[in-house]
Amino acid sequence: MERTRQVIGMVGIGQLGLPIAVNLMQAGFRVVGFRRTDREAFLRAGGEAVQSPAEVARAADVLLLCLPGEEAQAAVLDGPDGVIGALAPGKIVIEMGTYTRECKVQQALRVERAGARMLEAEVSGSPPMVAERRAALYVGGDEALFQACKPVLDAITEHHFHLGELGSAVAMKLIANTLVAIHTLAAAEAMNMGVRAGFAPERVAQVIRQGAGNSAMFTIRAPMMAARAFTPAPGSFNTLHKYLRLGAGMARELGCATPLFTAAAPYFLRALEGGMGEEDISAVIKLLEAESFSPRQDGNFPLE
Incomplete structure (x- = not known):
């Protein structure tokens, strides 16, 4: 089928779905979408909004x-329309949402009973990375369908x-998000x-990301830390919570030692409990910053 004649439907055109839709439209696809509220950005980008998920499915x-x-x-699969x-x-x-493997397998069976076929495609990357086409897609399902x-x-x-098979993409996404x-x-x-050593935070963010200590998260989030730009959130604590829970569950099932993830996860859970969701x-x-102490006090540093 010609790309310009193929219709892509999107249910979920929010913070992550919108840049996906825009990329598709920029590539020449016609995109029909549904969202209950805040459709203006989708419409301005050239999308066609309809009134229900069923209308999207019929058009796409x-x-x-x-x-x-x-x-x-x-609600989208089984609700009215x-x-x-x-x-x-x-x-x-x-399916681009992150759910358990069992949930996706059951969804695929229902899709197949309707005569359709299903892939999973997990997005690894923030909305700005998606918009710049720098995000990755982890895909699971039939090779020919891929x-x-x-x-x-x-x-x-x-x-x-x-x-690989359905469920492999969500496994890789959870591995990636433990690293996030x-x-x-x-x-x-x-x-x-760096700040406590006397450097301006902007300088730390600028210098470290040019050297061996850099990471994708440092590149993205160190400037946000320097600017104290914590809202609006490209990736909130509320969003990460699901990945922490699912990732910890997968690690337990696989019997994996996760010393760094086990040390890191409680900080994000504390942020949630502290109203930072x-x-x-x-x-x-x-x-x-709140845990840091005066340099004159004794710390607990095992390398001393």
């Missing part, structure tokens, strides 16, 4: 679902990887140490 050749959790997903009842043979569903969907995936980002937590806390630790996870630096 390929349907992307980009929803924040299993409750929202269930839901997706499942509107699917037909030949349709393709790409190949058929490559024009759509290419339009979102050139960095996409087919990892670890590297963000490490960036906060470095920024706090809507702030970006870069705000974890505030916890380290």
Whole structure:
């Protein structure tokens, strides 16, 4: 099918779904979408808004679902004017939400009973990374279906990887997000140490990211820490909480030793408990600042 004639449907055109939709439109796809509120940015970008998930499913050749959790997903699949009842043979569903492997397998069975086919495509990257086509897509499902969907995936980002059967993509996403937590806390630790050593925070952010100590999270979040720009949040503590829970569960099931993740996760949970849920996870630096003590006091440093 010609790209310009293929219709992509999107249910979930919020913080992450919107830049995905924009990338698709810029690549020449017609994009039809549904969101209950705040559709203006989607419309301004050239999207076509309809009144229900079912309308999106009926209009689309390929349907992307980009929803924040299993409750929202269930409402879209099964609620009034839901997706499942509107699917037909030949349709393709790409599930972009992060849920358990069991949830995705059950969803795929339901999609297949309707005559359609399903891939999972986990997004690894912040909304700005998606907008700049620097994010990665981890894809699970049938290899032939992955190949058929490559024009759509290419339009979102050139960095996409087919990892195996359904469920493999969410496993890789959880591995990646354990590193997000670890590297963000490490960036906060470095920024706090730099400021306490007498450097301007902007200088620490500028210099460290040019050397061997840099990471993707330092590049993104050290400038946010320096500017104290914790809202609006490209990645909030509320959002990360799901990945911490699922990642810890996967590590337990696999019997993995996770010393760094085990040390890092409680900081993000404390931020949630402290009412910081809507702030970006870069705000974890505030916890380290609060824990820091006068240089004249004795610390607990095992290398001394």
